[in-house]
Amino acid sequence: MSRWRYFGLRLLLTIPILFLAMTLVFMITRMGPLDPVTAILGPEASGGASEDIRQRLGLDLPLWRQYIDFMVGLLTFDLGQAWVAAQRGTPVTALIAERAPRTIWLGLWAIMLPIFIGVPLGFYAGLRSNTFGDWIASFLGIVWQAMPNFWLGIMLLAVLRQTRPGNQFDFLPDWYELGPTTESLLGTPDLSFIAIDWFLLVPIPTMFDFFGFLTALKQITPAALVLGSALMVSEMRIGRTAVLEQVNANYVETAKAKGLKGRTIVWKHIFRNASIPLVPVLMSEISILIGGSVIIEVVFGINGIGQLFYQAVLQGDLPVAGSLAFVFAVITLFFNVLQDLLYTLIDPRVGFEQ
Amino acid sequence: MSNSNDLTEGDNTNRRGFLGLLGGGVAVSLAGCSGGGDDNGDDGSGDDDGNMSGDDGNTSDNDGDDDSDGEVAEGGQLNLINAPVSTFDPIASTDTASATVLGQAYENLVHYPNGESELENQLVENIDISEDNLTYTFTLKEGVPYHDNEVKDELTAHDFEYAWRRLAEAEASERANFMFGTGFMIEYETDEENGIGAANVAPDSLGIEVVDDYTFEMTLQEVEPATMDVLAYDSFAAMPEGLVDDIQGYEDAPYSQNEIAREVTVGTGPFTLDNFESGSEAIVTAFDDYHGEGPYLDSVHWEILSDDEAIFTYGMERNADAIAIPTGQYDQGLVNVEEQDDRGRDVGTYGPVENGDTLNYIAVPTLSTFYVAFNASRVPRPVRQAVAYVTNHEELINEVFKGRGAEAWSFTPPAMWPGGADAYNDFVDQYPYGRNETNLDQAQQVLEDAGYTQDDPFEMTLTTYDSSAFQQFARLTRDKLSGTGVEFDIDEAPFNTLIQRGENGELDMYSLGWIWSWIDPAYGLFGFEPENTNTDEIPENANGYYLDWQSQLGESEWADQAQEAWERAQDNPGPDSQDIRDEAWLEIEEARQEDMVLLPLYHELGESFRYDWANIPKIGGLGGHRLQHNRSWLDEDAPNREP
Numbered sequence: 001m002s003r004w005r006y007f008g009l010r011l012l013l014t015i016p017i018l019f020l021a022m023t024l025v026f027m028i029t030r031m032g033p034l035d036p037v038t039a040i041l042g043p044e045a046s047g048g049a050s051e052d053i054r055q056r057l058g059l060d061l062p063l064w065r066q067y068i069d070f071m072v073g074l075l076t077f078d079l080g081q082a083w084v085a086a087q088r089g090t091p092v093t094a095l096i097a098e099r100a101p102r103t104i105w106l107g108l109w110a111i112m113l114p115i116f117i118g119v120p121l122g123f124y125a126g127l128r129s130n131t132f133g134d135w136i137a138s139f140l141g142i143v144w145q146a147m148p149n150f151w152l153g154i155m156l157l158a159v160l161r162q163t164r165p166g167n168q169f170d171f172l173p174d175w176y177e178l179g180p181t182t183e184s185l186l187g188t189p190d191l192s193f194i195a196i197d198w199f200l201l202v203p204i205p206t207m208f209d210f211f212g213f214l215t216a217l218k219q220i221t222p223a224a225l226v227l228g229s230a231l232m233v234s235e236m237r238i239g240r241t242a243v244l245e246q247v248n249a250n251y252v253e254t255a256k257a258k259g260l261k262g263r264t265i266v267w268k269h270i271f272r273n274a275s276i277p278l279v280p281v282l283m284s285e286i287s288i289l290i291g292g293s294v295i296i297e298v299v300f301g302i303n304g305i306g307q308l309f310y311q312a313v314l315q316g317d318l319p320v321a322g323s324l325a326f327v328f329a330v331i332t333l334f335f336n337v338l339q340d341l342l343y344t345l346i347d348p349r350v351g352f353e354q
Numbered sequence: 355m356s357n358s359n360d361l362t363e364g365d366n367t368n369r370r371g372f373l374g375l376l377g378g379g380v381a382v383s384l385a386g387c388s389g390g391g392d393d394n395g396d397d398g399s400g401d402d403d404g405n406m407s408g409d410d411g412n413t414s415d416n417d418g419d420d421d422s423d424g425e426v427a428e429g430g431q432l433n434l435i436n437a438p439v440s441t442f443d444p445i446a447s448t449d450t451a452s453a454t455v456l457g458q459a460y461e462n463l464v465h466y467p468n469g470e471s472e473l474e475n476q477l478v479e480n481i482d483i484s485e486d487n488l489t490y491t492f493t494l495k496e497g498v499p500y501h502d503n504e505v506k507d508e509l510t511a512h513d514f515e516y517a518w519r520r521l522a523e524a525e526a527s528e529r530a531n532f533m534f535g536t537g538f539m540i541e542y543e544t545d546e547e548n549g550i551g552a553a554n555v556a557p558d559s560l561g562i563e564v565v566d567d568y569t570f571e572m573t574l575q576e577v578e579p580a581t582m583d584v585l586a587y588d589s590f591a592a593m594p595e596g597l598v599d600d601i602q603g604y605e606d607a608p609y610s611q612n613e614i615a616r617e618v619t620v621g622t623g624p625f626t627l628d629n630f631e632s633g634s635e636a637i638v639t640a641f642d643d644y645h646g647e648g649p650y651l652d653s654v655h656w657e658i659l660s661d662d663e664a665i666f667t668y669g670m671e672r673n674a675d676a677i678a679i680p681t682g683q684y685d686q687g688l689v690n691v692e693e694q695d696d697r698g699r700d701v702g703t704y705g706p707v708e709n710g711d712t713l714n715y716i717a718v719p720t721l722s723t724f725y726v727a728f729n730a731s732r733v734p735r736p737v738r739q740a741v742a743y744v745t746n747h748e749e750l751i752n753e754v755f756k757g758r759g760a761e762a763w764s765f766t767p768p769a770m771w772p773g774g775a776d777a778y779n780d781f782v783d784q785y786p787y788g789r790n791e792t793n794l795d796q797a798q799q800v801l802e803d804a805g806y807t808q809d810d811p812f813e814m815t816l817t818t819y820d821s822s823a824f825q826q827f828a829r830l831t832r833d834k835l836s837g838t839g840v841e842f843d844i845d846e847a848p849f850n851t852l853i854q855r856g857e858n859g860e861l862d863m864y865s866l867g868w869i870w871s872w873i874d875p876a877y878g879l880f881g882f883e884p885e886n887t888n889t890d891e892i893p894e895n896a897n898g899y900y901l902d903w904q905s906q907l908g909e910s911e912w913a914d915q916a917q918e919a920w921e922r923a924q925d926n927p928g929p930d931s932q933d934i935r936d937e938a939w940l941e942i943e944e945a946r947q948e949d950m951v952l953l954p955l956y957h958e959l960g961e962s963f964r965y966d967w968a969n970i971p972k973i974g975g976l977g978g979h980r981l982q983h984n985r986s987w988l989d990e991d992a993p994n995r996e997p
Contacts, residue, residue, distance in 0.1 A: 050893065052551050056525065090616065090632070099633070154663045161667050167709060176671075184673050186664050187657070188634050301657070301664045303633035311438055311633070311660070 003344045010340045014333045021329040026070050029318045029325075030063065036316040074326050092323045095308060101191055103297070103304035106227065107289050109220055113228030114235035114285070119278060122239020123271065129244050137236070145233040149292055153226045153299040160185055160222060180215040186301035189219040223300040227292050231285045238281050242274035249273075276347050283339035287332045428650045430988040430995035432968065433674045435665055436656035439636055442627060443598075443615040444591040445520050445527040450979035453588050455656065458638050458983060459501070460591035460621035463492060463514070464582050468981050470697065470974030471721075471769070471873050473582055477509060477592055477622060487577045494568045498645040501619065501626040504608055506594035509622055511570040515562045516595040516604075522560055523550045524600040526611045529589040533560075538578035557602040577927055583872035594620055624649040624984035633658055637997075648984035655997065670709045672993050675968035677713070679704070679961075686757040689715060698769070699972060704963055713963040719760050720960040721767050721870035721975045723878075726816065726827070727952040729889070730913075731905035732862045736804035737812050737840055738950040739787070741863070743797035744834040748790040751956055754826045758961065762954035763789070764943050765882075769975060770873045772936035781943065787950075798838050806839025814862040815843040819852045824865040827955065856900035859889030864900065867958075871976070875939045876923065882942050882952075883920040884913045901951045912949035916942050967992035 036057060037050045054060050058069070072078075077093065121141075125134040162169045164176065176182055193212025196203045246252065247270060255265045293306035305324060312320035437451040444460050447453055463478040477498060482491035498509040506513070521527050522534070522542070533540045534553040541561025544554040561573035574581065584590070598614050599607035609618060619627040622645060625638035639653045657673065659665050662680035669677025691702040698719065705712030728738045747761040763782045764771070771778035787793065806812045816831070818824035825846060832842040847855065855861050868878055880886065884907050886898035906913035919941035926934045946952055962973055967989035973981055988995055 052530070053528070090612075095632075157663055157667045161670050162708065164709070184668060184671050186659065186668055298661045299663055301659050301661070301668070303631070303658075307633060307660075 003348070007340055007344050011337055014337060018329060018333060021333075022071060022074055022326055023067075025322050025325040025329070026067055029322050030066060030070075036318060070322065074323070092319050095320065096305065096323070096327065099304050099308055102188055102302055103293055103306055105189060105191060105216065106220055106223055106293060106297070106302060106304060107286075109217070109224035110228035110289055110292075111231070111282075111286075113225070114231040114282065118232035118235030119239045119275075122236035123243050123274065125236070126240040126243025126247065126274070127266065127270075129240070129247075134240075138240070141233045141236050144229060145237075147229075149226055149230060150295050150299060152229060153223070153296060156222050156226060157185055157299070179218050180211060182215065182218060185222060187219065188301070188303040189216040191216055220302075223296050223302060227289065227296045230292070231282075231288065234285070235278065235281065238278060239274065242277050243270060246270040246273045272346070276343075279342050279346065280339050283335045283342075286335040287328075290328050290331065426650050426969075426987045427990050428987065429652050430992060431653045431655055431997045432651050432970075432983060432986055432988060433994050434654065434656050434676055435668060435674050435678060436636065436658055437660060438633060438658055439630070439656075441615045442619050442630070443526060443611060444517070444589050444593070445524055445529065446611075446615060447588050448528050450977065453979040454981075455627075455636050455638065456591075456619065457588055457623070457979065457981075458625040458654065459619035459623040459627060460588065460593070461623050462586055462588065462591050463494075464586050465982075466586055466872075466974065466976050466980050468971045468974050469976040469978060471976060473586060481582070488574045490572045490574075490581065491565070492570055492572070494570075495645065496568055498622050499643045500594050500622055501641055503594060503597065503620040505597050505620075509592055510567045510595075511564045512567075512595045513592045514570060515560070515564055516597075516601075517591060517593040518562060519558065519560060520593070520598065520601055521589055522553075522555050523557055523602070524598075524611065526600060526615070527551075527589075529587070530555075532584060532587065532589065538581050538584050539575040541573045541575055579927070580872060580874055580877065583874070587871065592622060624982060625654060628653065644984060646984060648986075650985070650987040651983060653997065654983050654986075669963075670707065672709065672711075672965065675988065675992065675994065676962060676964045676970055679707075679963055681756055681758060683708075684756050684758065689717075691715075691717075695972075697972075697974065701972070711965060713965060714968075716962040716964075716972050718960045718973060718975050719767065719769065720958045720977060721769060721873065722867055722958040723762050723765050723767060723954050724759075724865070724867035724956050724958065725762070725765065725952050725954045726824075726863055726865050727899055727901060728863050728950070729859060729861055729900060729902050730887075730910075730949070730951050731859075731902040733814055734804065734812070735910070735949060736800045737806065737814065738953075740797040740801050740835065740838065740840060741831060742787040742950050742953050743793040743800065744831060745787070745953060745955070746790055746792045747955065749792075750827055750830070753830075754823045755956070758959045759956035760959060761790070762956050765868075765946060765952060765954050766875045766878060766939065766943060767870070767957050767975075770870070770875055772875050772939040777940070781940070786947070792834060794834065794838075797835070801839035804839075808837055808839065811839045811841040813841040813843070815845050816863045816865070817845040817847055817852060817855065817861050818865040819847060819849045821865070827865070857889060857892050859900065859902060861900055866899075869977075876935075879920070879939055879942050882916055882946055884917045886920075899952065903949075903951050906949070910949055912945040916945035916949075919945070965992075 037053050037059070051060075058066065061069075121137055125137045128134050159169050159172070160175045163172045163174050164170065165174065175185070190212065193209040193216055194205055195207035197206050198204070252265060252270065255269060290306075293304065294310050295306070296302070297304045297306035298310050305327075308320065309324045309328075311317070312324065436454055437449075439451050439455055440449055441447055441452050442456045442459070444456060447456055461476045463476060463481075464473045465476040466472070467474050475495075477495055478492050479495045480493040482493075483489070484491075492511075492514070494509060494511060494514075500506055500509065518533070521532075522530050530551050530553065532538075534542065534555065542553070543556040543559035545556035545559075546554060549556055561575075563571045563573075565571060578584075596604050596607050597620055598609050598611055599605055600611045616630060616632070617627075619638075624641055624644040624646065626641050627636070628639040629635070629637040635658055636656045637653055640649045640651060657668060659668060662682060665678050666680050666683050668674055669679070688704050688707070689702065690704070691700040693701050695701055700715070700717040702715050703712050704715040707713060726741070728741075730738075747763075751757060751759045751761060763785050764778070766772070768775070768778045771781070782789070788796070801807070801812075816828045818828055825844070828842075828844040832844060835842055852861070852864060852866070856864060856866075868881075870878060881898040882901070882903070883898060884901075884903040886896045887901035887903040888896050888898075889900055889902050892898065892900065903913050903916070907917060908914065919938040923935045923938035960973060960975065960977060962970075962978070964970055968986070969988065970983070970986045971981065
């Protein structure tokens with residue numbers, strides 16, 4: 001099978017997967033323990049009042065009917081209105097559109113960490129395996145990976161908020177005055193530094209404020225640091241192993257034998273081959289980023305999609321929780337497809353049979 | 355009902371308990387309410403005997419902050435923290451976070467100033483109650499201006515009729531049932547065809563009659579002594595007639611319910627909504643023509659945060675003027691109580707905190723009781739008693755809550771104990787399970803007598819909601835009882851799930867809490883009437899606690915006593931029968947304790963932590979969400995005065 005047919009088949013396969021994911025989401029939200037009526041009324045809901053609300057939310061309809069409405073709604077991107085979370089009655093699409101850019105901003109900077117620090121560090125360690133530098137990097141990496149995200153977030157908050165003069169960590173630079181002055185470690189970054197017009201689906205920036213950009217970057221940095229750190233370490237470790245494998249490969253011997261310069265061997269041969277296992281890891285980590293953003297946004301008070309999801313699930317807001325789970329599924333699938341595409345481009349050997 | 359351990363202005367995640375009496379209710383001291391001139395609205399509320407402080411109930415004027423030296427600095431923005439807000443429409447308001455904000459913009463006939471326990475007039479000037487206690491005539495204050503809007507400039511009686519019609523008829527109303535049953539029974543007509551909601555209320559049929567611009571009458575179907583207390587609930591707030599287009603006859607109104615829910619507030623309050631970004635912040639700005647005192651501030655800003663660490667960080671950064679200290683960061687040793695004021699509040703300082711500042715500290719026992727309860731048909735009495743024997747309240751509060759709570763020896767909080775403080779102390783003295791001690795021997799004895807031994811134990815599950823505190827209680831109790839005749843399983847369920855399982859009668863033993871919205875023992879004890887605890891009937895036809903105590907009627911003298919006492923109280927609703935009802939309440943408490951269907955654990959402590967520059971009235975036991983900021987002000991040197 002040609003690799004493009006392989007790719008097309010993978011693309012087709014996403015349709016049943018998406019369908020299955022949506023069904024699962026429906027089953028989990030509707031048949032699970034979430035009860036939006038109790039969430040709205042509190043525990044002192046009287047029978048009559050809860051019946052009224054049940055009716056208004058459409059929860060009194062038979063389950064198959066709710067299922068069809070749910071699926072049709074998702075497919076036509078008519079995601080309904082929020083029941084409980086945030087603002088009752090707000091269209092879900094509006095909620096998502098308002099908050100998505102902040103989560104994207106967070107994810108964008110979080111992914112920088114594994115790409116620009118994790119991978120290079122791993123390659124470095126791999127090329128200098130079993131040296132002191134390698135040991136240090138590997139040791140610190142394992143320790144770093146052992147620290148859970150939420151804990152790291154809390155620690156970072158505790159340290160940074162005490163960097164003002166006269167506080168416990170004032171030997172560190174005062175975070176609040178470092179670069180653009182900020183009032184709080186918490187809060188949603190102001191993304192109005194850039195204005196975008198859409199021209200036939202092509203975004204065209206019409207305004208850019210560099211200072212505003214720096215402020216928004218500083219505001220997101222602690223959260224991005226925490227969110228990206230776990231990925232950074234796993235990229236580093238996989239990068240190290242991959243390079244190590246290539247360094248000892250026969251073709252490297254051959255290259256050396258034919259007199260290629262060390263630099264050429266490393267850049268043209270080792271790195272390209274070593275990056276093959278990194279691609280799927282990086283792509284699958286997108287879903288880890290999405291999951292992680294739920295906790296990180298809550299800890300850092302960022303009003304993004306993750307926090308919205310958190311609130312929605314806590315309160316049994318089925319339209320919001322369901323729609324977000326659907327959006328997360330679409331994003332994850334998209335990156336899976338992208339991964340296949342990149343795979344096909346990088347590695348000519350990819351196909352269904354071997 | 356709440357899983358928060360600190361009830362402060364910054365931590366408003368509680369659902370408000372609100373449930374009136376089923377049926378008749380209990381009339382208290384309605385006599386002498388008629389007559390003009392008296393601007394104290396608490397006459398009909400029957401809460402006088404609940405106040406143990408001996409205070410005369412006058413909370414007016416400068417009962418604000420001790421720090422005020424008489425000179426108020428005007429202007430500036432007060433910065434606070436709030437939990438996620440769900441709506442600004444009074445008729446849709448069910449949570450304290452929403453109430454905190456919308457209470458700045460909307461006002462009622464009467465209110466509990468600063469969450470203290472005595473009702474005061476807000477928009478009403480005089481209340482006349484008929485001989486039969488069924489017709490209330492309200493005379494409104496004249497010349498009360500509304501926030502700038504295109505419909506109306508001043509408050510009139512028509513506005514209450516309109517606002518209450520919305521509460522009864524609008525689709526968005528979450529509290530219509532307060533008018534037709536669980537609150538009080540206002541007169542209305544039903545309409546099978548066009549009726550609205552569960553009550554089938556016919557449009558424009560409420561028993562409200564506007565007499566003139568400043569007078570209206572309300573007619574109830576049954577005597578309800580807590581009527582004025584119910585009317586203090588924020589869903590009964592005034593709103594200009596014809597503002598929203600969601601009830602019949604007002605289709606041309608300028609606003610939709612969605613807009614009223616999240617963009618616009620038009621009330622008579624000291625502030626009006628300026629900016630709201632859901633999940634980020636809410637800002638209200640001063641209404642200069644406010645009819646009452648103040649407001650001194652230019653605006654109030656709430657940062658919306660839900661994570662404990664985030665809340666603490668925001669406070670330590672001095673970004674909020676009044677902050678919350680999560681229990682994880684709380685240190686009992688930093689509390690320095692200087693005095694106890696005449697309302698039983700501890701006033702003092704807390705600190706120095708992490709950033710070096712020392713905060714002003716106020717602690718007030720809230721009208722709440724957190725408990726574990728048993729399903730009497732699933733768990734036999736000796737086992738229930740054994741749990742009570744091994745429970746050490748003091749140990750629990752110190753170890754689990756770092757001292758942030760008061761030991762609960764009764765379900766009804768001491769502040770509203772029938773008969774007052776002495777009667778309460780007598781009741782506590784007779785606590786049969788050993789106060790603040792672990793009586794393992796007696797627990798073992800009572801289990802052995804019933805035939806439960808280590809080899810043949812009774813097995814049961816304690817289900818708590820998502821609360822590390824109750825989980826800790828569960829583990830403590832399990833460890834204490836291990837090796838005796840009780841085999842203890844621990845389960846944790848989300849709040850909503852717990853409620854559902856309770857309603858299905860599937861819980862052996864569970865943890866919950868009850869928060870009073872006003873001072874009346876009946877509004878809490880109704881849940882113990884054995885007939886009302888039948889989980890087959892909950893939630894449709896009964897609304898008691900999930901005890902299935904009715905299964906013990908005829909078998910347990912205590913269940914019979916509770917049933918009989920409740921009925922006696924119901925049969926004696928008259929103003930002269932207070933003694934009879936007080937005795938009945940006591941008998942219910944006694945029956946609960948002897949049969950041990952419910953073990954009260956602690957009354958939550960409402961704590962406030964304010965920076966020195968923030969001058970905010972002290973909150974009362976009904977909670978900070980009742981606090982209006984018209985009298986709050988900031989020192990000139992407050993760091994965040996300018997937004």
